[in-house]
Amino acid sequence: MSLTTGYLLPFSQSATVPLTSTCSCHLASSFSNFPVSSRDYYSSLRNESLVLNGGGSNLCRRFCGLKLWILKSLNVRQGSHRKHQPVKELKTRSEHTFLSDERGFVEETGAADIRPEEVIVGTNLVTGSHKAGDTPSVSKQFLDGLSDVPRGASLCIAVVGATGELARGKISPALFALYYSGYLPEDVGIFGYSRKNLTDEDLRSIIASTLTCRVDHQENCGDKMDAFLSRTYYINGGYDNRDGMSRLDERMKQIEGVSKANRIFYLSVPQEALVDVACNIGEKAQASQGWTRIIVEKPFGFNSHSSHQLTQSLLSKFEEKQIYRIDHMLGRNLIENLTVLRFSNLVFEPLWNRTYIRNVQVIVSESVAQTQKYSDGYGIIRDIFHSHILQTIALLAMEPPISLDGEDVRNEKVKVLRSTRKLDPADAILGQYKSSSGDKTNAILNSVDPTYCAAALYIDNARWDGVPFLVRVGTGLIKHRVEIRVQFRHVPGNIYRDNIGINIDLGTNELILRDEPDEAILVKINNKVPGLGLQLDASELNLLYKDRYSTEVPDSYEHLIHDVIDGDNHLFMRSDEVAAAWSILSPVLEEIDKHHTAPELYEFGGRGPVGAYYLWAKHGVPWADD
Ligand SMILES: NC(=O)C1=CN([C@@H]2O[C@H](COP(=O)(O)OP(=O)(O)OC[C@H]3O[C@@H](n4cnc5c(N)ncnc54)[C@H](OP(=O)(O)O)[C@@H]3O)[C@@H](O)[C@H]2O)C=CC1
Numbered sequence: 001m002s003l004t005t006g007y008l009l010p011f012s013q014s015a016t017v018p019l020t021s022t023c024s025c026h027l028a029s030s031f032s033n034f035p036v037s038s039r040d041y042y043s044s045l046r047n048e049s050l051v052l053n054g055g056g057s058n059l060c061r062r063f064c065g066l067k068l069w070i071l072k073s074l075n076v077r078q079g080s081h082r083k084h085q086p087v088k089e090l091k092t093r094s095e096h097t098f099l100s101d102e103r104g105f106v107e108e109t110g111a112a113d114i115r116p117e118e119v120i121v122g123t124n125l126v127t128g129s130h131k132a133g134d135t136p137s138v139s140k141q142f143l144d145g146l147s148d149v150p151r152g153a154s155l156c157i158a159v160v161g162a163t164g165e166l167a168r169g170k171i172s173p174a175l176f177a178l179y180y181s182g183y184l185p186e187d188v189g190i191f192g193y194s195r196k197n198l199t200d201e202d203l204r205s206i207i208a209s210t211l212t213c214r215v216d217h218q219e220n221c222g223d224k225m226d227a228f229l230s231r232t233y234y235i236n237g238g239y240d241n242r243d244g245m246s247r248l249d250e251r252m253k254q255i256e257g258v259s260k261a262n263r264i265f266y267l268s269v270p271q272e273a274l275v276d277v278a279c280n281i282g283e284k285a286q287a288s289q290g291w292t293r294i295i296v297e298k299p300f301g302f303n304s305h306s307s308h309q310l311t312q313s314l315l316s317k318f319e320e321k322q323i324y325r326i327d328h329m330l331g332r333n334l335i336e337n338l339t340v341l342r343f344s345n346l347v348f349e350p351l352w353n354r355t356y357i358r359n360v361q362v363i364v365s366e367s368v369a370q371t372q373k374y375s376d377g378y379g380i381i382r383d384i385f386h387s388h389i390l391q392t393i394a395l396l397a398m399e400p401p402i403s404l405d406g407e408d409v410r411n412e413k414v415k416v417l418r419s420t421r422k423l424d425p426a427d428a429i430l431g432q433y434k435s436s437s438g439d440k441t442n443a444i445l446n447s448v449d450p451t452y453c454a455a456a457l458y459i460d461n462a463r464w465d466g467v468p469f470l471v472r473v474g475t476g477l478i479k480h481r482v483e484i485r486v487q488f489r490h491v492p493g494n495i496y497r498d499n500i501g502i503n504i505d506l507g508t509n510e511l512i513l514r515d516e517p518d519e520a521i522l523v524k525i526n527n528k529v530p531g532l533g534l535q536l537d538a539s540e541l542n543l544l545y546k547d548r549y550s551t552e553v554p555d556s557y558e559h560l561i562h563d564v565i566d567g568d569n570h571l572f573m574r575s576d577e578v579a580a581a582w583s584i585l586s587p588v589l590e591e592i593d594k595h596h597t598a599p600e601l602y603e604f605g606g607r608g609p610v611g612a613y614y615l616w617a618k619h620g621v622p623w624a625d626d
């Protein structure tokens, strides 16, 4: 039997063939020093008694797998990693805390998590390049890696739509950054999937052209890039046929070996292809001995109805827990800071209600330069309002969750969304920047796609009754600004009112969480101006991140993909959240669709529609000037 042909041998068979090789594997009979890393694991095993002989290096690898299987059968538990620590072996929140109900998941200490019949005996030890359509081999370098790298759960990540803008511009660099920083297992397998006829080498060239080394640690970056690229494979396949996904599955199995093997599929394809891709992954490429998670890009449907259909399709193939609906803007520090500020400081939470908060403003204003980077053609309500803005409001306004567990947070977010009043079209100002012929950024706009929306929302619950949540989201504007402003009420009977000046609003306390420009947390307070007399000034207590921290901020895709690996879904929308969010926006979307409501035109690079200023005034909110 050749060891270079790349097929599967039943494990039981492999374990009973006469073993005459130079490979010696030793089995531990007692384990007193756990947790240990797998590297220690192997060395500690060397002193133990049971020796198995195998034939050649591949068989050696095979029995290293056998060792792990036996260790796992003996309930040996390896050391756990804490979140946000670089890992060599992946265990996730869900794995540590309970038996996941995700398909294919079995408890890590159980013998059942290794499928003996799927042991790889051998494979074609040539380079990773292959012709599209071949059943490809994995590289020698890769396999060599397998023999000396700890084999906990392995991880394969497939990017479906690998030739696209998002995959090239964001996902691949984020994966490399995670790999570089040690957040992916050394033996991770990265797969690109698309319809184009490419080879592994082609994909590697595409990816290589987008990779950069992080500013704060560039050591061995070239080596790391080479290692990363050597673990990258291309699969050519259609989105609407199962054959391609079966080949992807086969190829993943080749490198997964015998230990538990987890899989992530990043569905980076346009909406038209999403359901086909999800169904084929669901049927043909789910992990058989570990968890499978899919990452779905926004927009999550186009309205309540289409989103419901999409959700049903996804749920027909995957459990809710397997689905990660990503909105990269939620991977910013700003968003995590919302809850950190509220729930880990005493000073804010007692004031976090209608008694003390006068209004909340959520502003996402993209400048001309930013707008040219990416625009989608879905309109800003579907693109940014539905997920980013409503998730921000949900996190800001939710009741304290029982814990930081994703489901606990999502339970609270969905309550806020379901308590939010449907947006009255009279409380929404739609704008579109003026097109000028030949302007590339306008080519994607259809006549009624808004590029701007200002809106006033109300949350009808005890905490927020009557507090306006003002939203301003737009592209092609004068300034780039992403911030959340929480404006507090006036001090009742303020004895300093004469010293503040006639405009009492100038003396209003405000908490500002700023993402762009210059990430910062600011608190606007009143203080005395130095000198004789008593004059008050409104100043800002300013935590400017770039002054306080010198470390580079990871890209939001990096943050969120790391969360997916970790099984932390609190920043990803659950199906009920998606539905509740559409329900809030439905009246406006229906109005646009039914009546082809023309948005108010504004200058590209201007301040947006003037109607927004009136909306702010109507709800008693002073405009935070651009
Ligand atoms: N680009 C970005 O910054 C952002 C993107 N998104 C979302 O991410 C997803 C991917 O975005 P992006 O990479 O820009 O998309 P692309 O339009 O670049 O498409 C990605 C890949 O999908 C394949 N594809 C394109 N059109 C179709 C089609 N009609 N049917 C089937 N396959 C198709 C192509 O691969 P091939 O032809 O090789 O098979 C293409 O390279 C989209 O859902 C988008 O809404 C969300 C936020 C930001």
Ligand SMILES: O=C1O[C@H](COP(=O)(O)O)[C@@H](O)[C@H](O)[C@H]1O
Residues within 6 Å of the ligand: 328, 329, 366, 370, 371, 373, 374, 375, 376, 383, 384
């Ligand atoms: O998801 C999106 O984000 C971009 C802004 O991304 P950023 O990383 O540059 O902040 C936005 O332009 C685009 O419309 C939206 O779909």
